[in-house]
């Protein structure tokens with residue numbers, strides 16, 4: 178297998194009036210072609226900052242003190258704007274939570290979809306229209322020819338989300354980044370749209386970087402998982418080993434907090450404490466104040482590095498959880 182995305186030691190700082198937010202602190206991710214990689218973590222972990230950094234869409238207040246973002250063999254941080262403009266919307270696309278805000282309010286959605294197609298290919302307007310209808314149908318929109326003439330305000334949140342996904346997928350990207358793309362929707366709708374997304378991406382050969390705060394979504398979607406905490410990936414593995422044998426106490430806590438159908442005795446145990454202040458991040462392990470497994474050696478003045486505990490299972494922790502036999 179070959180790599181579609183390799184992120185190496187990525188740091189992103191965001192300047193604010195109250196100090197520098199250290200949003201990303203050495204992120205490492207390797208994703209293969211056609212793979213679904215789920216990035217999961219609480220609000221504020223840096224997930225959206227990572228998505229924007231990959232897309233080259235960080236705000237002007239951002240600096241990137243270190244790191245590489247190698248997409249399809251090219252380091253996007255050093256590639257220049259023309260390269261980014263060429264691949265964005267074609268090989269690499271992004272959908273985020275608030276689709277209604279991302280769509281142009283004064284243009285019918287069909288036109289917005291066709292513009293993306295025409296910007297990246299030489300086909301006729303008629304062919305672009307039929308491609309548009311086709312993808313809208315695949316995303317579960319009834320009567321696509323009618324939907325095409327609608328303005329975003331006339332569509333429900335779920336419909337706008339489907340339209341945004343259609344725009345992001347119509348060029349069959351090598352990588353789709355879906356940042357909480359279905360999080361605002363009710364659970365049934367979310368499951369249906371994710372299922373379509375998964376099937377379409379499989380058909381198109383598109384890899385997906387699926388960003389979510391919801392472990393349930395990870396269980397349903399992922400091949401590979403990265404758990405993010407305070408601007409770094411603290412554990413990464415394939416989905417099954419991660420759920421079966423989480424090694425980082427944070428991952429363990431996230432999984433414990435999931436509702437369980439098979440075991441009525443398990444109560445929901447929400448994680449205690451709050452994520453650290455990203456302006457005044459300690460040099461120590463950032464999970465230390467919340468960690469139920471912290472031992473003296475965890476108080477070292479530098480954070481634990483990622484180590485491979487099992488083949489393909491990486492954890493950044495001084496005192497990893499020992500799997501139950």
Ligand SMILES: Nc1ncnc2c1ncn2[C@@H]1O[C@H](COP(=O)(O)OP(=O)(O)O)[C@@H](O)[C@H]1O
Pocket residue numbers: 191192193198200218219220221222223224225226227236238455
């Ligand atoms: N434009 C911004 N300016 C300053 N701080 C920001 C900005 N965007 C996000 N942050 C801060 O950066 C950190 C990471 O945020 P974000 O990437 O949005 O996390 P997530 O998507 O995981 O919720 C948070 O502490 C957040 O408050």
Ligand SMILES: [Mg+2]
Pocket residue numbers: 224225226356357
């Ligand atoms: Mg976010």
